[in-house]
Amino acid sequence: xxxxxxxxxxxxxxxxxxxxxxxxxxxxxxxxxxxxxxxxxxxxxxxxxxxxxxxxxxxxxxxxxxxxxxxxxxxxxxxxxxxxxxxxxxxxxxxxxxxxxxxxxxxxxxxxxxxxxxxxxxxxxxxxxxxxxxxxxxxxxxxxxxxxxxxxxxxxxxxxxxxxxxxxxxxxxxxxxxxxxxxxxxxxxxxxxxxxxxxxxxxxxxxxxxxxxxxxxxxxxxxxxxxxxxxxxxxxxxxxxxxxxxxxxxxxxxxxxxxxxxxxxxxxxxxxxxxxxxxxxxxxxxxxxxxxxxxxxxxxxxxxxxxxxxxxxxxxxxxxxxxxxxxxxxxxxxxxxxxxxxxxxxxxxxxxxxxxxxxxxxxxxxxxxxxxxxxxxxxxxxxxxxxxxxxxxxxxxxxxxxxxxxxxxxxxxxxxxxxxxxxxxxxxxxxxxxxxxxxxxxxxxxxxxxxxxxxxxxxxxxxxxxxxxxxxxxxxxxxxx
Amino acid sequence: xxxxxxxxxxxxxxxxxxxxxxxxxxxxxxxxxxxxxxxxxxxxxxxxxxxxxxxxxxxxxxxxxxxxxxxxxxxxxxxxxxxxxxxxxxxxxxxxxxxxxxxxxxxxxxxxxxxxxxxxxxxxxxxxxxxxxxxxxxxxxxxxxxxxxxxxxxxxxxxxxxxxxxxxxxxxxxxxxxxxxxxxxxxxxxxxxxxxxxxxxxxxxxxxxxxxxxxxxxxxxxxxxxxxxxxxxxxxxxxxxxxxxxxxxxxxxxxxxxxxxxxxxxxxxxxxxxxxxxxxxxxxxxxxxxxxxxxxxxxxxxxxxxxxxxxxxxxxxxxxxxxxxxxxxxxxxxxxxxxxxxxxxxxxxxxxxxxxxxxxxxxxxxxxxxxxxxxxxxxxxxxxxxxxxxxxxxxxxxxxxxxxxxxxxxxxxxxxxxxxxxxxxxxxxxxxxxxxxxxxxxxxxxxxxxxxxxxxxxxxxxxxxxxxxxxxxxxxxxxxx
Numbered sequence: 001x002x003x004x005x006x007x008x009x010x011x012x013x014x015x016x017x018x019x020x021x022x023x024x025x026x027x028x029x030x031x032x033x034x035x036x037x038x039x040x041x042x043x044x045x046x047x048x049x050x051x052x053x054x055x056x057x058x059x060x061x062x063x064x065x066x067x068x069x070x071x072x073x074x075x076x077x078x079x080x081x082x083x084x085x086x087x088x089x090x091x092x093x094x095x096x097x098x099x100x101x102x103x104x105x106x107x108x109x110x111x112x113x114x115x116x117x118x119x120x121x122x123x124x125x126x127x128x129x130x131x132x133x134x135x136x137x138x139x140x141x142x143x144x145x146x147x148x149x150x151x152x153x154x155x156x157x158x159x160x161x162x163x164x165x166x167x168x169x170x171x172x173x174x175x176x177x178x179x180x181x182x183x184x185x186x187x188x189x190x191x192x193x194x195x196x197x198x199x200x201x202x203x204x205x206x207x208x209x210x211x212x213x214x215x216x217x218x219x220x221x222x223x224x225x226x227x228x229x230x231x232x233x234x235x236x237x238x239x240x241x242x243x244x245x246x247x248x249x250x251x252x253x254x255x256x257x258x259x260x261x262x263x264x265x266x267x268x269x270x271x272x273x274x275x276x277x278x279x280x281x282x283x284x285x286x287x288x289x290x291x292x293x294x295x296x297x298x299x300x301x302x303x304x305x306x307x308x309x310x311x312x313x314x315x316x317x318x319x320x321x322x323x324x325x326x327x328x329x330x331x332x333x334x335x336x337x338x339x340x341x342x343x344x345x346x347x348x349x350x351x352x353x354x355x356x357x358x359x360x361x362x363x364x365x366x367x368x369x370x371x372x373x374x375x376x377x378x379x380x381x382x383x384x385x386x387x388x389x390x391x392x393x394x395x396x397x398x399x400x401x402x403x404x405x406x407x408x409x410x411x412x413x414x415x416x417x418x419x420x421x422x423x424x425x426x427x428x429x430x431x432x433x434x435x436x437x438x439x440x441x442x443x444x445x446x447x448x449x450x451x452x453x454x455x456x457x458x459x460x461x462x463x464x465x466x467x468x469x470x471x472x473x474x475x476x477x478x479x480x481x
Numbered sequence: 482x483x484x485x486x487x488x489x490x491x492x493x494x495x496x497x498x499x500x501x502x503x504x505x506x507x508x509x510x511x512x513x514x515x516x517x518x519x520x521x522x523x524x525x526x527x528x529x530x531x532x533x534x535x536x537x538x539x540x541x542x543x544x545x546x547x548x549x550x551x552x553x554x555x556x557x558x559x560x561x562x563x564x565x566x567x568x569x570x571x572x573x574x575x576x577x578x579x580x581x582x583x584x585x586x587x588x589x590x591x592x593x594x595x596x597x598x599x600x601x602x603x604x605x606x607x608x609x610x611x612x613x614x615x616x617x618x619x620x621x622x623x624x625x626x627x628x629x630x631x632x633x634x635x636x637x638x639x640x641x642x643x644x645x646x647x648x649x650x651x652x653x654x655x656x657x658x659x660x661x662x663x664x665x666x667x668x669x670x671x672x673x674x675x676x677x678x679x680x681x682x683x684x685x686x687x688x689x690x691x692x693x694x695x696x697x698x699x700x701x702x703x704x705x706x707x708x709x710x711x712x713x714x715x716x717x718x719x720x721x722x723x724x725x726x727x728x729x730x731x732x733x734x735x736x737x738x739x740x741x742x743x744x745x746x747x748x749x750x751x752x753x754x755x756x757x758x759x760x761x762x763x764x765x766x767x768x769x770x771x772x773x774x775x776x777x778x779x780x781x782x783x784x785x786x787x788x789x790x791x792x793x794x795x796x797x798x799x800x801x802x803x804x805x806x807x808x809x810x811x812x813x814x815x816x817x818x819x820x821x822x823x824x825x826x827x828x829x830x831x832x833x834x835x836x837x838x839x840x841x842x843x844x845x846x847x848x849x850x851x852x853x854x855x856x857x858x859x860x861x862x863x864x865x866x867x868x869x870x871x872x873x874x875x876x877x878x879x880x881x882x883x884x885x886x887x888x889x890x891x892x893x894x895x896x897x898x899x900x901x902x903x904x905x906x907x908x909x910x911x912x913x914x915x916x917x918x919x920x921x922x923x924x925x926x927x928x929x930x931x932x933x934x935x936x937x938x939x940x941x942x943x944x945x946x947x948x949x950x951x952x953x954x955x956x957x958x959x960x961x962x
Contacts, residue, residue, distance in 0.1 A: 003730055022729075022730050023698075024696075039698035040697075040698050067923040067925045095920075095924035096923075101922075119689075119916075120692075120922070122692065122696030123695075127696075128696070128697070131634070131693075135633045142619075142620055152619050153612070154951065156962070159960065171654050171658070172651050172653060172682065173652050174709045175652075175658075177654075177658065177669055178669065180658060187659075188658055194958075195957070195958060196957075196959070201638075208952065214604075215601075215603030215604040215609070217520035217521050223705065224638045228655045239637060239638055249503050434961075434962050437600060441576075441583050442547050442575075442577070443548065471634055471637070479677075480641065481637070
C-alpha cells in the first residue's frame with residue numbers, strides 16, 4: 001500500500017479511510033500510543049496499537065528512533081493535541097533502534113550537544129523547523145528573481161582572481177605537498193598545479209556577476225562562498241551561502257528598493273508557508289529567553305518581529321548622519337561603547353550598528369554613502385563634498401539582532417575613475433582586464449548587493465548561533481561529516 | 482522615465498505609447514536602424530533615428546557594443562522580421578564602445594573564439610539563449626522538488642570525507658606551502674591546517690544527503706561538485722553543478738520513476754518557457770550539422786528530439802540484458818567497437834552506451850542491476866544469482882548524445898551488509914561511523930541519484946561542448962576570470 005505522508009494526513013477530513021504511514025518513532029506511551037514522525041511535518045501522527053493483540057516482542061521494539069510502518073483506519077482523535085489518529089491494524093518494525101545507544105532521547109537536548117551529532121539533529125523538532133524554514137527561504141529567493149526575469153548565474157567557486165583584494169582565502173591545489181614542484185629559483189611552480197596557476201575558493205561572485213549583468217540586464221547568484229578567517233563567533237562561517245544580484249541601469253535607490261523588496265518578499269513567504277514551524281520556533285525562543293535577565297529579552301516575539309519588518313519602511317540614512325546620531329548618543333557620551341565615535345571616517349562596529357537598529361530607530365536601517373577609504377575599490381565614487389570628504393555609493397542593510405545582512409553599492413562605471421582607484425589601492429589592473437572590459441565596451445550605471453543567506457535564516461528562525469542554521473557548519477578546526 | 486524591458490515591449494499591442502529603452506547596440510544600419518538588445522530577450526528592438534535631425538557626432542558613436550538610451554513612440558513596424566519598433570525622439574549614448582577594439586563584431590564568431598572571451602560571450606545570441614535555458618532548467622528543478630515537498634539541503638563543499646572512496650580530489654588548505662608545519666616524524670602536520678585536518682572539495686553530497694533523508698523523508702541538493710580529473714573532453718569539467726535527491730522509503734522502481742518524472746518535467750518547462758531560445762538553438766544546431774557528413778547528422782531537430790523524450794517511456798533494462806544485446810550487436814560482431822564486449826562484468830564504455838541509446842532503442846535507456854564490482858560500496862546488494870553473480874540495485878540513465886546523465890541506486894540499508902562491503906573495499910569503517918549511524922538507528926529502505934546539471938543543459942540546448950553551457954568553465958590548466 002502506498003504510504004501517505006503525515007503532513008497530508010494531519011489535514012485530512014476523510015475519516016474511516018485506510019492508510020499506511022511510515023516513519024520514525026518519537027515516543028511510545030502506555031504500551032499503546034506511538035507518536036510517529038516522517039519528516040514531512042514538524043508534527044507527529046498518533047498511532048494507537050492494541051497491546052492485547054500485539055506480540056510482546058514487537059511492542060518491545062517500538063523505541064524512540066526506530067522506523068515503523070503502520071496500516072490502519074484514520075479516526076478522529078479524542079486525545080488532546082491532535083485531531084486525527086490511526087487505529088493500527090498492521091504494524092511492522094522496519095528498522096530497530098537500540099535505545100541504550102541512541103543519542104537522541106525523548107527529552108530536551110542542548111543545542112551544543114546537538115551540534116556534536118549534527119548528522120542526527122535533523123530528527124529533532126527544532127532542526128526540522130529550522131531546515132524547513134531554510135528550504136522555504138531558498139525557494140522564495142529563486143521565485144522572487146524568477147518572477148522579475150533575473151537570470152540565475154552559477155559563478156565559479158574555484159577562482160584565480162581575488163574580488164575583495166584581501167587575503168583570507170582557501171588555497172585549492174592538487175600539488176603533492178610532500179613533493180612540491182619548484183622553479184629554477186626555488187619557488188613553488190604553480191604552473192604544474194591543476195589549473196596551471198595558483199587558485200583559491202571564491203569570496204564573492206560579484207565581479208563575474210557584473211560581467212553577466214552587462215549582458216543580461218539583471219542576474220543573481222546563489223552559491224557557496226568562503227572566508228578563511230579565524231573568527232570563532234556566532235555570526236561567522238568559513239563556508240556560507242550568498243545571494244548576489246547585479247543589475248544594469250540600477251542606481252543606488254533602485255538597488256535599495258530591490259533589496260528591501262526581496263527581504264520583505266522572502267519573510268512574507270516564510271510566514272505564509274511555514275506557520276507551524278515559526279510557531280514552534282517562537283515558543284523555543286521564548287523558552288530560551290526565560291534564561292536571560294528581563295532587560296536582555298526581546299521586546300517582540302519572533303512572529304511579531306517578522307511582521308513588524310514587513311509593515312515598516314527600512315530607515316535610510318547616510319553614514320554621515322549615522323555618525324552624528326552615534327556621536328550624540330547616550331552610550332557614546334557616557335563612554336559605554338567599547339569603540340567611541342569621535343571622528344567622521346571611523347568604521348562602524350557591531351555595537352554601533354546595534355544601537356542604531358535596536359535602540360535608536362527600532363527597525364531595519366539602510367546606511368549609505370560610506371567613506372571611500374573603508375569600502376571596496378569597485379564602488380561608485382561620489383563627488384568630493386565641501387569638507388573635502390570622499391564617499392562612495394555603498395549601502396549596508398542592518399537588521400536587529402543580526403547586524404549587517406546585506407552589503408552592496410552602485411558600481412563605478414567610469415573606466416578612468418575605476419582604474420585610478422585600483423592603482424591607489426594597489427590592485428593589479430593588468431590581471432583584471434577582463435573586469436575592466438565591462439567599463440571599456442558599452443559601460444552603464446549598475447548596482448548590486450550581497451545577502452548572506454545564513455544570516456537571513458538566523459533572523460527568520462530566531463536562532464542565535466549561525467552553526468545551527470546550516471546543515472554541517474565549517475568553522476576553524478571543524479569540518480566534521 | 483522608467484525603462485521598459487525589450488522583452489515586454491516586443492509583446493506589446495499598445496501602439497502610440499511613449500517608452501524609454503536602454504540597452505546595447507547590436508547593429509546600426511543605414512545611419513537609421515539601431516538594433517538594441519538589453520538582455521531581457523534574445524530578440525532586439527529596432528529603434529529608428531532621424532539622421533537628418535541627429536548630430537553627426539552622436540550618430541558616429543552608435544557602434545556595435547555601445548550602450549544607449551532611446552525614448553520615443555512605439556509604432557507598428559513595416560520592416561521585415563519585427564512587429565514593433567521605436568520612433569526615436571531622444572537618444573543618449575550611455576557608454577561608448579570602440580569598434581576597433583571591441584572583440585565582438587556583428588558577424589558569426591566561432592565557439593572556440595568566444596570561449597577565450599567568456600566574459601563577453603554573454604552578449605551574443607547563442608549564449609543569451611544557452612544561459613536563459615540554463616536559468617529556466619535550474620528554476621524548474623527547484624519548482625519540481627518544492628511541489629513535492631522535498632527539502633533543499635546545502636551539503637558541505639569543503640569536506641574531510643571522501644564519498645566515492647577514490648582519489649581525484651582537490652585539496653583545500655590555508656597552510657603556507659613555503660613553510661609547511663611538520664610533526665616530529667617529519668610528515669606534514671595537518672592539525673595546523675584551518676580545519677585541524679586534511680580537507681578536500683566534495684565530489685558528491687550524497688552521504689550527507691542520506692543523513693537528511695532519514696530525517697526529512699525526501700530531500701535534494703543542488704550545488705557545485707568537483708573532480709580533479711585530468712580529462713580534457715567535451716563532457717568533463719573540474720567544477721560542475723549536481724542535483725542529488727535522496728528519499729527514504731523509496732525502492733529502485735520509485736527512484737527510476739522520480740528521475741524520469743524529473744527529467745520530463747524540466748524539459749517540458751524549458752519547452753514551455755524558452756520557445757524563442759530553443760527555436761534559435763535549433764537553427765544554430767542545424768547550421769552546425771551542415772558541416773558534418775550526412776550520416777553523422779541528427780535524425781531529429783532539437784525541438785523534435787526534446788518532445789520525443791517527453792512522449793516516450795524510458796527503456797528500462799538490466800545490465801545483464803544490455804550485455805546480451807551488445808554481445809549480439811553488429812558493431813561487436815564486426816569488431817567495430819574499440820572495446821569488444823565478451824564477458825559479463827565488463828564496464829560499459831561510451832560507445833556501448835551510445836549504441837544502446839542511439840541505435841538499438843533510439844530513446845533514453847535506464848540500465849539497472851550492475852555487477853557489484855564496478856559500482857560503489859553503498860549500493861543495495863541483490864542476492865547472488867544462479868550463476869553466482871553479484872549485482873547491486875544501481876540505475877544509470879543514458880541519454881542520446883550525452884551518455885550517462887543520471888547515476889543512482891537504492892542504498893544498502895543493512896548495517897551488516899554495508900560494513901562487510903566497506904571492509905572488502907578497504908573503506909575505513911571507523912571514520913564513517915556517522916554515516917553508519919543511519920543504518921544503526923531506525924534504518925529504512927532508501928534511494929537516490931545524481932543528475933549532472935551541465936549534461937542536462939547540454940542535452941536541452943543542443944550544444945556539444947560542456948564548456949559552452951557553464952558561465953566560466955574550469956578544466957585542466959584553465960581557471961580564467
